[in-house]
Amino acid sequence: MDLIQIGRQAKQAALALASLGSQAKDAAIVAMAQALESRGPEIMAANQLDLEAADRRHLAPPLVKRLKFDAAKIRETCAGLRALAGLPDPVGRTLRAMELDRGLELYQVTCPIGVVGVIFESRPDALVQIASLCLKSGNATLLKGGSEAAATNGMLADIITAATRSAGIPDGWMTLLETRQDVAAMLTLDDLIDLIIPRGSNAFVRHIMENTHIPVMGHADGICHVFVDRNADIDMAVRVCVDSKCQYPAVCNAAETFLVHSAAAAGVLPPLAAALAGRGVEIRGCGRTAGHIQVVPATEADWRTEYLDLIVSIRIVDSLQEAVAHINHYGSGHTDVIVTPDGERARHFMDAVDSADVFANCSSRFADGFRFGLGAEVGISTHKIHARGPVGLEGMTIYKWRLIGSGQVVADYSGPDARPFTHRLLEKPYR
Amino acid sequence: MDLIQIGRQAKQAALALASLGSQAKDAAIVAMAQALESRGPEIMAANQLDLEAADRRHLAPPLVKRLKFDAAKIRETCAGLRALAGLPDPVGRTLRAMELDRGLELYQVTCPIGVVGVIFESRPDALVQIASLCLKSGNATLLKGGSEAAATNGMLADIITAATRSAGIPDGWMTLLETRQDVAAMLTLDDLIDLIIPRGSNAFVRHIMENTHIPVMGHADGICHVFVDRNADIDMAVRVCVDSKCQYPAVCNAAETFLVHSAAAAGVLPPLAAALAGRGVEIRGCGRTAGHIQVVPATEADWRTEYLDLIVSIRIVDSLQEAVAHINHYGSGHTDVIVTPDGERARHFMDAVDSADVFANCSSRFADGFRFGLGAEVGISTHKIHARGPVGLEGMTIYKWRLIGSGQVVADYSGPDARPFTHRLLEKPYR
Secondary structure, three states: OOOHHHHHHHHHHHHOOOOHHHHHHHHHHHHHHHHHHOHHHHHHHHHHHHHHHHHHOOOOOHHHHHHHHOOHHHHHHHHHHHHHHOOOOOOOEEEEEEEEEEOOEEEEEEEEEEEEEEEEEOOOOHHHHHHHHHHOOOOEEEOOHHHHHHHHHHHHHEEEHHHHHHHOOOOEOOOOEEHHHHHHHHHOOOOOOOEEEEOOOHHHHHHHOOOOOOEEEOOOOOOOOEOOOOOOHHHHHHHHHHHHHHHHOOOOEEEEEEEEEEHHHHHHHHHHHHHHHHHHHHEEEEOOOOHOOOOOOOOHHHOOOOOOEEEEEEEEEEEEEHHHHHHHHHHHOOOOEEEEEEHHHHHHHHHOOOOOEEEEEEEEHHHHOOOOOOOOOOEOOOOOOHHHHHHHHOEEEEEEEEEEEEEOOOHHHOOOOOOOOOOOOOOOOOO | OOHHHHHHHHHHHHHHOOOOOOOOOOOOOHHHHHHHOOOOHHHHHHHHHHHHHHHHHOOOHHHHHHHHHHHHHHHHHHHHHHHHHHHOOOOOOOEEEEEEEEOOEEEEEEEOOOOOEOOEEEEEEEHHHHHHHHHHHEEEEEEEEEEEHHHHHHHHHHHHHHHHHHHOOOOOOOEEEEOOHHHHHHHOOOOOEEEEOOOOOOHHHHHHHHOOOOEEEEOOOEEEEEEOOOOOOOOHHHHHHHHHHHEEEEEOOOOEEEEEEEHHHHHHHHHHHHHHHHHOOEEEEHHHOOOOEEEOEHHHHHHOOOOOOOEEEEEEEEEHHHHHHHHHHHHHOEEEEEEEEOOOHHHHHHOOOOOOOEEEOOHHHHOOOOOOOOOOOEEHHHHHOOOEEEEHHHHHHHEEEEEEEEOHHHHOOOOOOOOOOEEEEOOOOOO
């Protein structure tokens, strides 16, 4: 099948999925879990092929680790599926109900987006998570995983397709794309695909954004900051900075730059430098930072760099305003943190920093759909419309306006003798 | 100033607007109303220039009527501004509050989008309405109106700029663009502009969508349908069809196609044809429609055409499913109506039709921000993300995730001895 046919089938499936009840979707998600469990040996055999190929191609150990899909991972994935099945349906929620006039009621009710294209990295559990989030939110999906996981992903997609077909989900609701040419073709299907979610490197995400007129949601950069304010508790500041940088440096919500208030620098920088040295972190500092601790001199480029590694840049600022201005100028609108004992200053920071996630007194690494209690995430968005930060089930829905009348026409509500609207909010949900 | 400078100034203004309180914004909107009232004679003099130019260029009478901005229109516009000032602030609303763990609270709070570019038609009251909606929702805006209203728009923009500056709104929050070159330049400012809202003809909106990587929200087509179901009340069906087609045929929410259930055709078509004839409507019908009433034969192109005129196409279908399939195939996802006495069939229609507005037993012409009780609208969206249908204040906001801790780090919530999250929904709003 070519991509246009696949897209058309997905669109038909999406139209059918939109009317499907919660029970049918949840039963299909449970069926996915049962099928993955009962066919565990086949999945692990397929995964073995990917692991052997990775070995032959000398893939870096952290990538190999992410690629591995063993019995423990299958158990964890299936537990995630059952938890997802237990969450409330994000579709059919009444966001607003209003009487426009007697016998004329307006309901703003959530519904699926339609067909969503997701391109993701080489973690096979991502396929299961994204597919199940799409199904729960009533969206059809075209998926493209990393080529390193091709055998595992192919097996998972076959199992999921068969299980959901038996559970009555319309054919074509999920298709695994196989080639980069498929992805390129997908990007041209403006009429059939409603949203593209690219996950991956900065350059890759930018490439996607520049090569499609379909709306794109995701993030290119993750240049996250921790600002240590004056009077910050030194232990807390060090703990939050170290976790933000070191707990998992290769991911988007790890910090790249620490900003330190000049009134806090003398107290914070020496123990912070010691803690970072203990974790093997290279420090690149501004001139004033170099007056307190030993650093590699930072250049302008450092403030714009997502290291994704055990490197951090440190800059001293003279005010909260200067910290905010630095973040809004150099940041990527992802996640930024203030460490301060002053609630008013925390609030001001969170008001003024224009990022998806603005935190006070905790690690930037909390920026994650599971930690946020969203169940899981299809990605993290630094876009300014639709959904921001970790995108879970709600971010995969939109709404319809349902207006239910008894023969009303606009002519009666127009002109000099116009009948007035009541515009009375109703408490009841659409049923 | 060139467009990049204008864009940068707008971005700075947007960052400041985001922290501005409700009172400051509402006071500025009231100041806009006062200034427009006190400078009424200047506005009308400027409008006179536009009207004279329109006369010289033999502009069509309906366009001249939309262009006119007299004392009554100023009064109406200012009443709208005062009503807007009285509405709740769409910014700062808590959408979700959750305890992640003791002393670690997450708030999803609405905030402005940022900088919004709006291109609108030659109705000067649109400028005031869009600018005030942007201000109330905390967004900076670059506006481009129709050239026919250049003098009036220029005067209105000067008055609004001066009034809001006196009221303490940051400079550069609103700029009126003057040329098509400015619009073309604006479309390239991906880094500075967060959203483009084009209003205007189908071809114009498509041109905008194809020439920018900034997210675009709006609608190109408005191909709206009324489906007259079996057993529909004949009087109601005729009334709803006539209003949907004739109450204002030149606008996007007017109906272009009526679908009639074959079981209803014999009863509905003759009185419907008579009523439409009385309004001067040309009917283009399918072969089966021609068996009941006199019609111009409809071609395939008719089902895809937005007439925006006193022309309608009529097709007989044999089932609700066939009506839904026709609408999802030929429609534009704008507004579609069913006339039926059967609540279950209405619900099924509204579930299955993939449009922004799905109505039962009322006119398609109700699809409008004011009628929906949204105060006003910046446009109507047929996109599938962010906002759908009439877009009012809420559609001009997004949200931030605010996480407030007491020193928590992710290391404690990871690994074999991970501390569990409580993920307990909180009832309290962010304050």
